[in-house]
Every structure is written in C-alpha cells, then in structure tokens.
Amino acid sequence: LGGLAVGALALLTPQVMSSGHGALRFAGIVARPLGFIAGVFALKAVASIISLGSGFRGGLFFATLFMGVLGGRLFAAGVDIAWPGLNLDPNAYAVIGMSALSASVIGGPLTMSFIALESTGNLWLTTAVLVAVIISTTMTRELFGYSFATWRLHLRGESIRSAADIGWIRDLTVGRMMRQDMTTVDAAMPLETFREKFPPGSKTQVVAVDGEGHYAGLAVVAEAHAPDIETDKGLAAILRHADVVLHPAMNVQEAIAVFDAAEAESLAVVEGDGDRRPIGLLTEAHAMRRYAEESEQRRREVIGEV
Template sequence: MTRSRNILSRLMPRLRKIVGNEQLILSILALTVGAAGGGAVILFRQGIAQVQNLFYGSTGEGLFVHAQTLPWWRILLAPTLGGLLIGLLVYYFLPDRRPQGVADVIEAGALRGGRMSVTTGLKAAVISAVSIGVGASVGREGPAVHLGATLGGWLAKKLRLRRTHSRTLLGCGVACAVAASFNAPIAGALFASEVVVGHYALSAFAPIVIASVTGTAISNVYFGDFPAFTVAEHSIASFWEFPAFAGLGLLAGLLAMAFMRGTVLAENVAGKIPLPPWIRPAAGGAMVGILALMVPQVLGVGYGTTDAALQVSFSLALLIAVGVAKIVATAISLGFGFGGGVFSPSLVIGAMLGGAYGIVVAGLSPELSSGPGAYTIVGMGAMAAAVLGAPISTTLIVFEMTGDYAITMAVMVAVVFASLVTRDFHGGSFFAWQLERRGLDLKGGFESTLLRTLGVRPVMSLVSELVTRDVGLGDLREMLQKSERGELFVVRDNGELFGTITLADLSEVAFDPTVDDLIKAGDVARPRPPVLSAADDLEAALKLMRDTGESYIAVVEDKESMLFLGSIDERDVMSAYNRALLERRREELGG
C-alpha cells in the first residue's frame, strides 16, 4: 500500500516533465476519472438490482408492479430488516455515524480543497445500494455523485494536486456520475460546475466535459444508448399556456418546501425516539413498509412510477395519493437514517404534481392544454430544481431526456418560479439545509467560503510580546510604551494564557511610580480575553474581531488547555485573504 502511494505521489512530476502542459495532464486525469466513475456507476446500479432481487425477487425498475404480487409480510419485512442492517453499517463504519451524500461533496469542494476519502466513499456506496435495494424511498443519483466525486477527490489527494486542480477532479467525478445516470453529458458537466466547482472557467470546464462524455460512453456500452425515461413527443398547445406553467412552478416550489421541512421533522422525531441510533432505520423501514402495503409506488427509486405517470397511466386520485405518500416515505427514509439521495424522489413527486395539475388544467381548458404528459415533465423539472438548487442543469436534464425545445421552454418557466419560492421562503436547497444542520453555512457567498478554507495557524505570528504574572508595574509600563501593538500577553509558567494588558488596563496606576513594587502583571491583567484556537478559520477570526472590537487576538492550542501559541492581527487576516483571492481568481482564469 505504501509503495503504491509513493508511486502515485511521484507520478505527477513525471507527467509534467513528459507532457509539459498542465491542462493536457488534467484532461488525461479527467478521462481516467470519467472512465472509473462510469464503471463505478454501473457496479452501483447492478448492486442495487442484486439487493432488490434478494429481498423482493425482482431486478426491474417497476418494483411497485411486482410488489403487488408479493405477500404482505414480505413487503413489510424487507425494509424493516434492511433498515436494521443499514443502522448497524452506518453506526459502525461511517464517520459521524451518518450516511454520506451530495452535501459532503459540496463541503469537500468548498472547505477541504476537493479531497475525499475513498474508503468512506466505497462504504457509503454499499450502504446506499442496500438502502435502495431493500425498498427505502430514496434516490440513487446522489450516492452515485458521491461515489464519482470520491474517486476524483482520492486521485487528486494521491497525486498531491493543488487546490484548484483537486476541485476540478472532484467536479469530473460528479459530472461523469450524473451523465452516466441520466445519459445526459451536457447536464452532467453543468451540474458539476453549477453545484460543486462554482464557476465555468475553461480551465476547469474542459476537463469536466471530458469526464462527463467519458462517463456517458462507458454507461452506454453497458446499458445501451437509452434515455432515463420513456417520453412521448409533446407540443405546446398555445403560448397562453405559459401562465399555467408558471403556476405549476409556484406549486412545485411550495411542495418542495413541504418535502424538505418534512424531512427535517422526520429527523427531529427520529432523534427524540428513545431507541439506540442503529435501530432507528429499522423503525423507519417498518413505517415505509406499512405505507407500501397501501401505496406500493413509494418503494425504491421510483423510476417505474415516474414512467407510468409520463404515460398518463394514473388517475387524478392515484397521482395525488402517490405524491403525498412519496413525500412521507422519503422524509421517513432520510430522516430515520437510510442512505440515498433526493433526486429520484423529487422527480417522482414532481411527476405526480405535474400529472395531477395537467389533468385539472385539461379539464378546465382542453383546447389550450398540452395534455397531462407535458405537465408531468414540467413538474419533474420544477420540483427537482427547487429541491436540488440546480435550475440550469435540471433544465438541461429534461432537454436531453426529451429533445423537445418547446417543452424545455415550459420547464424553464416553471423552474424559475419554483427556485424563487424555495430561495426566498426556505433559504435554499436540500443540500444547503443539510450543511446548515451540521453548522456549516456556505450561503455567505464566495468571500465567506474562501475565508473558511484559510486556517488561523498558517497566518498567526509566532513572535508575540509575552510577560509572566510576576513582572512588576515599572517594567510593564516601559514595555507597553515600546510595544508595537500596545498590548502584552500574560502567560503562566506552564505556557497557559492568563490574560492581556494594555495601557488602558493599568488605568490610574499607569503613571504612579509609588506602587511599582506592589503591583504585578497578574494583578492588572484582563483575565479570560477573547482567543482563537489553532483549528479555527479566518472567518471565525474576523467574526470574533468584529464582535469584540479587538484587532489583535491571542491564538491558543485549544480552549481547554489555553496553551499560548501566538497571535493574529486583523491586517494579517486581510492580507492572507487578499492573497488567496488573487490566487483563486488566477486559477479560475486558467493562469
């Protein structure tokens, strides 16, 4: 293992020497990641099929049709026993004892320089494959994205690539996974740039496109060149219909909010149940099984259900029932700890909403309606865009699935309104919510995200003006008058920070020499000053400086030991930020 690591770490310098062009090297690496990611998606999907076959005796997408032929105990037992297995796997094998997904990829790209653990990625993929196979109401695209990103991030880590190239390879892994899942290379490339990389500079976009196309090609070799769904041709009956599409977008935005808040509620309820964490997925699986006895369409990924809606095979009542049940089942599955994503459930819920809306519109104005099938497609795009926070790539997925420019225009209108509703009234996407639940707010903009990537330790000064507690007042006065910062740090004999002293802290004794022999540093020091730990980032440093009004702050090893390490000044923070900003802009422009 150590030998293979050394070989990989020496590979990049050799490639630079042989090829001589970093962009060409990055393209070769993108091709590698695209091929590996496409193959990984094939294995992942086949793994789901085998688990599903083990528990239900079927490998097909239309699980709900087969489920109607099974005895009730099997439908109830499969997600329950599967949930027990998932709970044990997550509890003992995954970091933080929780499933992994797209939010972890976004976090890695924003805060960890694109590096990811391949061991965690493979474990997470197995757990998600089992979750989907046993019937949990979750999606397979999110886990596929995480798996592809893991491969790209791992390769970047082993080759010791700089941050911008690591994030590009992370994007390559995401792109090939999305493209291989939907047979949509354009959408894969734009999803990676829109959600993970955060820009469309050619230096990053070109390798991402290469990986996306490669992933699609690998997938097509195995599964064939078929779109994800069977979609009939549709045409827009009249441009007067566009207000109806806008209305569908508004409803999709509201339903997306209900879906995301329902997942929050389910997670909160699961956390309050007096059961061990590893048993919670089994409880959630039992609830999903009970729901599936009444509405079998909630089981699994739901592509068969979506296809049935696209073929206008469901009545209005069934569309509404399946839509509501799918929201409840997905919220329970995710909230109680199954692994999986939200892309597929969003498409199913959107299809049910769009189909029901289309039936109502056709009944009110049949001559101006494009039919329920067209509204089903529009609902899918609007709902997925609102939940994922990816309006551009979601629109393109629909376009690549249908090849219909007119329907795509309708999808664009609905996507805009749905995205506006969730942004203004919910605060963002499902992934942003997940990160916020972990205490990570990446919505502060480019500047805040950049500050979070910069640590306090590299910026702090190791040269600080220190005194011990027994230093006399006369010496303190002289040191403060000569001090550049006008502040001294008082430390104990063991190096622990005791407090700080400024001339203002000396107050009335500052220039009274008659008490010089009576007062020591420990007597006048300000105890418990604001401090930063070495593990903090520069955003935390600037926030502390703003909240306390102090521009010069001590840095300690941690806030328990209070071992003094150095100090940090606001000027040092801003200088480090400006250097990082210039470097990031230069990298994005391909410089």
C-alpha cells in the same frame, strides 16, 4: 385497522425504498391522494437521512428529483387550500419543485432548467423553473455555502475547483495564518514591572498567562502606559479578551466571525485540546488580507489568468 396499515405500508415501501426513478413518471405520482403523497415524502426523507447518515454511497440525483416532485405537489395543494381561487397546476409545480430541490442538493442550476425544458417543452414553465432554481441556489449559497453534493465530496477529502467552489476556505486555517513569535508575561506581574519591561514602542501587545501557562488575556502596551491607569491593581486589570480565543483548526471565515463578535483587532490562538495554552497571535487585518488574496487567486484561476 391493522390490515389497512399493512396495505398502506406495502404501497409506500416501493417508493420509499427505491432510488427515486419514480420521478420520471411524475404525472402518475401527483394524481395520487395528498395523504399518500405526504406519507411518501416524509418516509422518503427519513429513509434518505438514515441511508446517508449510515455512510451508504447511494446516489442523490433520482432521490432528490423524486422528493422535489412530491414537495412541489404538496406546495401546490397547500396554496390551493389557503387561496382556493388560484387553482395551481400540480404538474407544473411538481416540475418546479423537482428542479429547485435538485439544484439546491446536487447543484447545476442551468442543468436542472434544461432538464425541465427538455421534459416539458414548455418555455414559460421553464422560465418559472429558472426563477425557482435561482432562488433555491442563492439561499443554499447564503445559508450553507455550497451544494450538499459538493459538501459530501469535501468530507471525502476532495478539493473541488469551480467558479463557485469555496473548498479552499477549509484549508486556510488559523494555524496557517497566525504568528508564532509572540511574547508572554505572567498575568500576576505588577503594572510597574510591566512598564519597565515593555516601554512605549517596544511591543504592540503581549500575551498574558497564569501560573500554569494558561491563557489569561492580551495586554496592550499603550494602555499600560496610560497616565490614568491605577498601578496598584496590577497587569490583570488591563487585560483584554480573556474569554475570546481562536483555535488553530478554525477556518478563515470562522475566525473573521469571532473577530466581528468580539470587536477585536487581534486575538490569541490557543491549543485546541482544551488546555488553553497560547501558541500564536492573529490579527483581523491579516486574516482579511489572506482571505482577499485567496479569493482573488481563485477568481483568476476561473477566468484563466493563472
């Protein structure tokens, strides 16, 4: 058994440790036993995770092509096991898997479709590849936002500008959008005192803080002047969103998600160091307006209006 394990490792190692150029000879790969293909696929995925996670700048292109070929072959085998009568062509699904995974990781869905057409010369297979690429790209955009390659460039500080780029969202932060001219009051203030200090129409809402200056909630002036409010309970009884706050480093999409979850029209922004000291206010309407303005600006840049 030890000799068999060493022999299997010797066979797997060149494919696992290589850059992935073996995908160019996928016909020979898909003819291998399924156990071998599954082993190479798993070990290649682990090797890629370790390599990228360790900070190596190795390329993604051929490694993704190679894993896509293996994944397509395994998919065809799995379908044949579940439905033996289909008899899927492993070579065709190797090309489909190669193109779909590469479009998701690297981007360039049309590029991958043209590569499949040039490699096979089969128009019908290229049509299937195009469908798979569209599905793969759409799922990546919905679940992740952009391709893995674009994400790596964003981590390096590069601002990619393209029709589908959303790197600008990272720069549109809560800290840039919030208002800093907020008014704070002591959360222990009696309600009658609050009414005298903030008559109707003077403010919309006020940020309440505790004795140490930490955020305690939002006080809506109109609610404080409601006739059915019991004044003996103090200001703390009408405070809103005491446990829901925004942080200045959040991007606009994260902020909108917090607004939706809290069903709030405005939220306080607190320092991101865990001290919970309020530093500003942001309304959902302003965040949505800034998001729409930036989206329109990028659209105009793409079509050449700017």
